[in-house]
Amino acid sequence: MNPLGLYPAVLMAVATAAAFTALYLRRHRKSPEERERERRDLVNRIGRITDGTITDVHETTPDGHGPAQLLIYTYDVGGVSYEASQDVTHLRQHADLHTGRFGLRTSVKYDPQNPGNSIVISEAWSGLRLHK
Numbered sequence: 001m002n003p004l005g006l007y008p009a010v011l012m013a014v015a016t017a018a019a020f021t022a023l024y025l026r027r028h029r030k031s032p033e034e035r036e037r038e039r040r041d042l043v044n045r046i047g048r049i050t051d052g053t054i055t056d057v058h059e060t061t062p063d064g065h066g067p068a069q070l071l072i073y074t075y076d077v078g079g080v081s082y083e084a085s086q087d088v089t090h091l092r093q094h095a096d097l098h099t100g101r102f103g104l105r106t107s108v109k110y111d112p113q114n115p116g117n118s119i120v121i122s123e124a125w126s127g128l129r130l131h132k
Helices: 003-027 032-046 089-094
Strands: 048-060 068-077 080-087 105-111 114-119
Touching: 032 105, 032 114, 068 089, 068 105, 080 114
Parallel strands: none
Antiparallel strands: 048 068, 048 105, 068 080, 105 114
């Protein structure tokens, strides 16, 4: 048997496998919403809690895809002040942000390895202290 005769078959098999892998990865790419939800879940699981202040809720229309609601807040970790925003568009059912009086304290969960990675609300946790 000639070993050189196997090379075209092996090359064809490798090329086919590479094409199917590329197609699979392209179709199963995570959406920005899925990546953001996973980030919130991670911070919720591993995060530490500190006090913060909600400074504003900002409504914007990015790229014409409908309104987005950003929660803007500040907090301190280890003597460093952070100002952050969280897209809470998909979390409106968990809290009515317009009933809160902003400027009041809130709880913030942050990643201890990266304190700039933080949340005020997720599907499973809320640091909002809404007063009526």
